[in-house]
Amino acid sequence: xxxxxxxxxxxxxxxxxxxxxxxxxxxxxxxxxxxxxxxxxxxxxxxxxxxxxxxxxxxxxxxxxxxxxxxxxxxxxxxxxxxxxxxxxxxxxxxxxxxxxxxxxxxxxxxxxxxxxxxxxxxxxxxxxxxxxxxxxxxxxxxxxxxxxxxxxxxxxxxxxxxxxxxxxxxxxxxxxxxxxxxxxxxxxxxxxxxxxxxxxxxxxxxxxxxxxxxxxxxxxxxxxxxxxxxxxxxxxxxxxxxxxxxxxxxxx
Amino acid sequence: xxxxxxxxxxxxxxxxxxxxxxxxxxxxxxxxxxxxxxxxxxxxxxxxxxxxxxxxxxxxxxxxxxxxxxxxxxxxxxxxxxxxxxxxxxxxxxxxxxxxxxxxxxxxxxxxxxxxxxxxxxxxxxxxxxxxxxxxxxxxxxxxxxxxxxxxxxxxxxxxxxxxxxxxxxxxxxxxxxxxxxxxxxxxxxxxxxxxxxxxxxxxxxxxxxxxxxxxxxxxxx
Amino acid sequence: xxxxxxxxxxxxxxxxxxxxxxxxxxxxxxxxxxxxxxxxxxxxxxxxxxxxxxxxxxxxxxxxxxxxxxxxxxxxxxxxxxxxxxxxxxxxxxxxxxxxxxxxxxxxxxxxxxxxxxxxxxxxxxxxxxxxxxxxxxxxxxxxxxxxxxxxxxxxxxxxxxxxxxxxxxxxxxxxxxxxxxxxxxxxxxxxxxxxxxxxxxxxxxxxxxxxxxxxxxxxxxxxxxxxxxxxxxxxx
Numbered sequence: 157x158x159x160x161x162x163x164x165x166x167x168x169x170x171x172x173x174x175x176x177x178x179x180x181x182x183x184x185x186x187x188x189x190x191x192x193x194x195x196x197x198x199x200x201x202x203x204x205x206x207x208x209x210x211x212x213x214x215x216x217x218x219x220x221x222x223x224x225x226x227x228x229x230x231x232x233x234x235x236x237x238x239x240x241x242x243x244x245x246x247x248x249x250x251x252x253x254x255x256x257x258x259x260x261x262x263x264x265x266x267x268x269x270x271x272x273x274x275x276x277x278x279x280x281x282x283x284x285x286x287x288x289x290x291x292x293x294x295x296x297x298x299x300x301x302x303x304x305x306x307x308x309x310x311x312x313x314x315x316x317x318x319x320x321x322x323x324x325x326x327x328x329x330x331x332x333x334x335x336x337x338x339x340x341x342x343x344x345x346x347x348x349x350x351x352x353x354x355x356x357x358x359x360x361x362x363x364x365x366x367x368x369x370x371x372x373x374x375x376x377x378x379x380x381x382x383x384x385x386x387x388x389x390x391x392x393x394x395x396x397x398x399x400x401x402x403x404x405x406x407x408x409x
Numbered sequence: 410x411x412x413x414x415x416x417x418x419x420x421x422x423x424x425x426x427x428x429x430x431x432x433x434x435x436x437x438x439x440x441x442x443x444x445x446x447x448x449x450x451x452x453x454x455x456x457x458x459x460x461x462x463x464x465x466x467x468x469x470x471x472x473x474x475x476x477x478x479x480x481x482x483x484x485x486x487x488x489x490x491x492x493x494x495x496x497x498x499x500x501x502x503x504x505x506x507x508x509x510x511x512x513x514x515x516x517x518x519x520x521x522x523x524x525x526x527x528x529x530x531x532x533x534x535x536x537x538x539x540x541x542x543x544x545x546x547x548x549x550x551x552x553x554x555x556x557x558x559x560x561x562x563x564x565x566x567x568x569x570x571x572x573x574x575x576x577x578x579x580x581x582x583x584x585x586x587x588x589x590x591x592x593x594x595x596x597x598x599x600x601x602x603x604x605x606x607x608x609x610x611x612x613x614x615x616x617x618x619x620x621x622x623x624x625x626x627x628x629x630x631x
Numbered sequence: 632x633x634x635x636x637x638x639x640x641x642x643x644x645x646x647x648x649x650x651x652x653x654x655x656x657x658x659x660x661x662x663x664x665x666x667x668x669x670x671x672x673x674x675x676x677x678x679x680x681x682x683x684x685x686x687x688x689x690x691x692x693x694x695x696x697x698x699x700x701x702x703x704x705x706x707x708x709x710x711x712x713x714x715x716x717x718x719x720x721x722x723x724x725x726x727x728x729x730x731x732x733x734x735x736x737x738x739x740x741x742x743x744x745x746x747x748x749x750x751x752x753x754x755x756x757x758x759x760x761x762x763x764x765x766x767x768x769x770x771x772x773x774x775x776x777x778x779x780x781x782x783x784x785x786x787x788x789x790x791x792x793x794x795x796x797x798x799x800x801x802x803x804x805x806x807x808x809x810x811x812x813x814x815x816x817x818x819x820x821x822x823x824x825x826x827x828x829x830x831x832x833x834x835x836x837x838x839x840x841x842x843x844x845x846x847x848x849x850x851x852x853x854x855x856x857x858x859x860x861x862x863x864x865x866x867x868x
Binding site (some may be wrong): 292323328 | 554557565567571574577586587602611615616
């Protein structure tokens with residue numbers, strides 16, 4: 157491996173420092189959200205202490221959807237000939253990975269909240285069902301990404317698969333919603349229509365939750381992106397060595 | 410494009426008629442699935458009859474996976490992609506041809522399964538127009554998504570496991586809408602199935618269109 | 632007249648493994664070229680690149696006037712490939728296979744009868760499924776497809792393998808008549824005597840490149856085949 161030029165090295169160092177600052181900020185934000193949510197904010201008059209889960213659950217769901225949005229946009233940019241670049245492929249992969257993790261967290265935290273609220277770990281609510289299907293949809297996408305292959309081949313088929321999956325999301329949501337509404341209305345409380353008095357400190361905590369989870373998303377995605385970049389770099393640098401080795405077969409043979 | 414589609418569909422169906430893999434393997438598989446559902450839910454017809462529509466469509470979904478895998482297996486085994494690419498056929502034509510051959514086989518299978526649910530689960534067949542309409546539109550959507558993911562998976566070492574994982578979550582709306590349409594028809598209220606048929610038609614049109622565009626690049630990969 | 636095939640420093644990859652590591656080759660229109668080299672030298676890969684099946688990662692590649700770097704697909708209608716696989720549908724008859732291949736490339740289907748007869752499928756043999764044909768007959772059926780398609784560039788990978796004596800003679804006859812028929816042939820073969828007899832020229836491959844014919848070729852080749860064969864990674868993307 158050749159040593160990269162000084163400018164590239166200092167650039168990488170700056171990125172590394174920025175990432176570290178970002179990571180620390182994100183973690184402090186999450187810690188503050190947890191502290192505020194658990195100890196500072198008052199219990200809700202209807203939901204009691206359960207409301208504390210709501211400081212993390214919606215931010216997690218938001219990050220999951222944000223991640224899929226970014227992955228789809230990056231896939232689209234990769235497929236568009238004029239904007240085709242490997243960085244969009246890496247971004248799509250990195251973002252989808254973080255998205256799947258946060259979808260999992262969303263489902264788990266939602267379930268924990270739903271058990272005492274709805275009396276069941278799981279209800280066939282449109283949002284919930286769509287989220288669960290998204291989870292398996294993107295697990296499939298990640299499985300496809302993991303299939304080895306040449307860089308641009310893998311990138312193109314992954315990008316197409318990501319868009320096929322993305323187009324499915326609204327159809328799934330609308331049909332599941334319709335499917336539910338034709339049944340009798342759920343006997344459980346619908347969290348969106350429930351009037352919850354939002355105390356000042358509660359609103360701030362929720363806002364902080366959204367902000368810090370978004371930072372966590374950026375931080376994780378950036379790390380996954382850098383890892384993918386290094387792997388690709390290893391592949392391309394390995395190519396020179398592989399070519400030399402291959403050519404040497406002629407002499408050895 | 411259409412000319413190539415007819416050529417490919419004709420070739421695929423001719424091979425299927427001759428090799429009878431669909432008749433000898435996929436058909437019996439689907440019937441076995443129906444029997445197993447019966448065992449899982451018990452012999453009570455009051456339980457089975459209302460569930461017929463859903464069980465029917467789950468059996469169709471599972472059979473679609475096998476039919477798609479078979480559709481790529483006949484392209485001379487491992488050389489599937491190379492053979493199709495060397496043929497000089499228009500990729501969109503290959504997609505349409507393969508998807509229609511898959512759809513045609515599934516429709517035959519669905520006719521048999523319909524008799525199956527009537528006999529085994531005691532479903533009372535009514536609203537024939539809706540039943541057939543849901544089958545046609547739903548099957549087109551299934552065949553389009555299946556053929557599209559089939560070419561992604563073909564030639565990969567993990568194709569048998571990857572195809573179902575990619576395919577099943579995407580066709581969830583088909584399962585839902587087709588089941589509801591059938592429910593309404595079987596319940597004697599086929600007039601209320603209209604919206605569900607629309608979902609099936611939209612899904613089919615959307616994924617056939619995507620297939621026409623995306624099949625070429627996916628075939629070239631690898 | 633521009634060459635039928637022109638490769639310059641062509642690199643082709645399977646995953647990270649360079650199948651071709653900068654191959655240079657020129658083949659004139661009407662030439663019959665024999666590719667020679669130890670197993671794993673890149674003969675099959677070179678043929679697949681020329682057929683537009685394997686992407687060229689870097690370098691230059693022009694086949695029959697088509698720039699493969701720009702468009703890999705266009706050339707395929709004009710080349711005929713005979714590889715290790717037969718590309719025939721086992722459940723269709725020889726005649727049906729031929730008809731499908733011709734209609735796929737939009738060639739005239741009138742060539743079917745003569746091609747069938749030329750390759751010994753005159754009678755009932757044309758109407759039995761390929762699955763029930765012998766290996767030699769299947770090989771011949773593939774050749775019949777090449778002839779009927781009227782491909783301008785033939786890419787043959789071990790074409791003599793699996794053919795019976797009559798088939799071999801027929802193939803040699805076809806190759807000998809190539810220049811007159813206006814087609815170019817690139818073929819890989821281990822049967823050196825036969826190959827040298829019919830080829831205009833022999834090109835040596837080693838380590839994914841075209842190399843100078845080694846001074847003591849036979850000795851090297853023997854050493855080469857006894858070397859452990861370097862294989863591409865098992866995955867095929």
